[in-house]
Amino acid sequence: MTDPALSPAEYDAIADAAAHWCMRLHADDCTPQERLAFEHWLDAHPLHVSEYEAMLEIWDVAGNLPRPEPVAVPMMQAKPRTPWRTIGIAATVCAMVLPLAAYSGWNLGWLPNSYQHFETTDNVRQITLKDGSLVELNLGSELTYSNYKDHRQVTLKKGEAFFSVNHDTHHPFIVKAAEGKIRVTGTQFNVWMYEDRVKVNLIEGSALVSSIDDQPGDGLRLGPSMQASYGHGDFMPQVSQTYANDTSLAWRSGKLVLDDLALNDALPLINRYLETPLMVADNSTGAIRIGGTYNIRELNSLVTSLPKVLPVYLTRNKNGNPVLNSIPQRSPKS
Template structure:
């Protein structure tokens, strides 16, 4: 399969070649909404194109991918749209024309209507699926990247992070699947910009904010502007008949510049003022800034950027505070810093991980600087 490089090449290619071209275009990370609309115009022109594209899609295994979801559009809406479609009445496939059996002309008309309906429904399904399928962007361990959206918004992904992007005429929806991202949102009052983190939805119109999603918590920090954080809070027991039942109540908090909050299974924390906003986005410069953070947290942060992890074995050492600025991809300097602590021993495991231990009797300083 190959991508066709000009409109003339696309026009002169066979239908299967065109279908292969569109499969490549639609599955590239650079695919835009304009590309998808151009494909929709192409595929609507005949059921033969629908069939050709479906054959390519099935061959590539796309329809079996766990990451692909069909739209939630009700079947009756799809059927109404299909009947209103301008698709040509061409039977699917390339089989020889069937011999016309004797009978009333109504039977022929019914067959032609069936062909047209099936072809148009397939066309609507394919177009709707492609237009609703979100784009996915991700980074590997130690990698960072920036993604410029079609609306002008910029998303910068931190190490080991993943997002799904779905832009429509009425809404801009981003799903932060894992990791951390900095969002610089282009102003558009007609299209809300929502980031779904699983535990909460963060809405902004035009602002700059950071979201860090971990297994047990999600931290939302506003660098500039204002955001709205919406989540489901565990409600208080409410009487129902003879027994009390817990009712989930929606919760909303507004964050302004230099504020943050944390979302956990228990709900949202109160907004907290950020004295120095620079450390929030320091990771975009591959810097890790710590102010009285426990050694266990510091090690966890380094482990996000490096495949060889730092393992703090001593419980006393894990709770000691650390203050300093380090390069995210330079764990060797941090290990050298730890190795200078009296009584601390740093060894390397068979798997290549760095094991930090504090033998019995070793105290270690209370604050590491």
């Protein structure tokens, strides 16, 4: 038997309670009894879980607000949330955190006036952001978009995205990826994040790339046909030229092109499409080269077919990862 639809007032009451629990769980004086009461509240209705998770997400977006300590909550299907509903939750949080924020959060640049969340699994997806910019999301990707008074902000949480950004000199477009960021005013570029590394390919216009979010200065400037990469601990991005035959954007057509790459270089490109990463046993295996064009939706079948086309065999490590091992070459008889 399903529960009857809740009224707007009842939804608001749940949002207020979720904001309250975010505050209390973050407070230094939060007692064990309060934490137990929170668990009971969480179990009382499925909507309590989704509203509390939404509240934590708003804390992520509003970076100037304190973030509560993470509390494990059961994974449940959240009900669809309209944009006005999300902003209402944000306003509730701000009203509880800072007295003036309920009406000045936008003007002070603390809170966005629009917020979007997108995620892909097994399909490339084309989306339109609130500012009219277009984004293509690769398989297994996730991002959020927030429109602040003085800038537009995307957080790429995982995967890869191609951006066609609407030009607005006075309202820059910032993509946060791993520990760095990319700042543009209107251009086309691709951002790929794998583990702790980020690669940026600029197609047209210009972009400023920083490997550290709060790095002094504007970052390194990219021009058309240039790329930058950075990872954890890099003080500055590494910049290089994109070659005319570059195939890194073939994913937009559903393809992965491996152009005679060593397995060590090919595995990051393959693993972004696999649930369980493929590994190599040693450097000699990693030096074996692979080529070809593959459907990005069928990369799992590539793993099992590699021993048929390369001098390798498959094993699994203790974590369950498939591991490629090179077949020893026999010495010719003298």
